Amino acid sequence: MRTVVIHAAKDLxxxxxxxxxxxxxxVAVRIRAGGICGSDLHYYQHGGFGTVRVREPMILGHEIAGEVAEIAPDVTRVKVGDRVAVNPSRPCHACRFCLMGLPNQCLNMRFYGSAMPMPHIQGGFREILVCDATQCFTASRASAAELAMAEPFSVVLHGLSRAGSLLGARVLVTGCGPIGALVVAAARFHGAAEIIVTDIVDEPLVIAKTLGATHAFNTAKNPEALAPYAAEKGQVDVMIECSGNERALRAGMEVVRPRGTIVQLGLGGDMSVPQNMVVAKEFLITGSFRFHEEFPLAVSLIDSGRVDLSPLLTGSYPIEEAVAAFEHAGDRKTAMKVQLAF
Structure with a gap:
């Protein structure tokens, strides 16, 4: 079978x-669609991220969906022909965090397409994936391309669970890459009354508006765009920071009200925060990492049509054009979510 393998930076x-x-x-799943994630891009562009480096050839990909092609005799959960989204997260269910009910913090996590352990965990960008039946969640309406967005949507749903109720809230989303755009869709579904989004590129903001953003600001062109929301110690109830950028975090803190909530969802390097502001405004600052129980909910919301994520899909390439797909995915002006079609 054909697979998409990273050997080193720019060697795909x-x-x-x-x-x-x-x-x-x-079960054996015939993969039909695989979304290129930010981590996949880091492996392609830089050979890894942070201290994580590709040290041996590794199949990329963890945003995957397809059709069940074969099942073991003891499998009753799915049947041949079922369209499924595949959960790439495989916690051990035995370590201290799994036993505490925190499987997303598993000490022995096996997550598709990860160079963190050695040997690396091979990913899902392959024509046929053999996986546990418990990783498969069936759908009756959504296409494989839509279902391949269940994984990043699960990340977002977990992040919003860290924020508490959004019902009637004014929400600020900083950074409108794929995760930020998905936050907009999820926040609207969760009952946010107003959703403000910021980015430094115009094109992602257009898609964010399509998904339900109330106001969209290019802060590179208009650095003072959020200034009106800073009145009276801040007008924003919840900030979801998706850029991993210190300037975006600081700008958001200026407009979050006292005792407002800040969820750090974007990954970046070390950054400093205005400690006096954190103390004076009594912020609740929380992180969010991966997901677990949110995956079946993500599949259900996508399959039922209660959330429409189709505006995110800006490109689909056959597997033999994988390099072109990754090059496209790295262009923020033309790409939001790029997928491989198997």
Missing amino acids: RVEERDLEPLGPGQ
């Missing part, structure tokens, strides 16, 4: 790999 190859045998409780 389509290679043949042997199909794994089917074990008890497992």
Whole structure:
């Protein structure tokens, strides 16, 4: 079968790999769509991120969906022909955090397409994936392309759960890449009364408006765009920071009201925060990492049509054009979510 394999920065190859045998409780999924994530892009552009480096050839990809092609004799959860989204997260269910009910913090996590452990965890950008049946969630309406967005949407749903209720809230979303845009869709579904989005590029802001943003500001062109929301110690109830950028975080803190909530969802390097402001305004600042129980909810919301994520899909490439797909995905002016079609 064909796979998409990263060897080093800018060294991405389509290679043949042997199909794994089917074990008890497992299924073979014929992958139809795979979304290129920010981490996939980091592997392609830089050979990794932070201290994580590609040290051996690794199949990329974890945003995947397709059709069940074969099942083990003991599998009853799905049947051949089912359209499924595949949860790439595989906690051990035995470490201290799994036993505490925090599987997203698993000490022995096996997450598709990750170079963190050695040997690396091979990913899902392959024509056929053998996985546990428990990783598969069926859909009756949504296409594979839509279902491949269940993983990043799960990340967002987990992030919003860290924020508490958004019902009637004024929400600020800083950074409108794929995650920020998905936050807009999720915040609208969760009952936010007003959703303000910021970015330094115009094109993502247009898509954010399509997904339900009330106001969209390019802060590179208009650095004072948020100034009206700073009145009376701040007018924003909840800030979801998706850029991983210190300037965006600081600008957001200026407009978040006292005892407002800030969720750091975007990843970046070390940054400093205005400590006096945190103390004086009594912010609740929380992080958000991966997801777990949100995945079946994400599939259900997408499949039912209660959220429409189709505006995010800005490109789909056949597997043999994987390099072109990754190059496109790295262009913020033309790409939001780019997928491979298998």
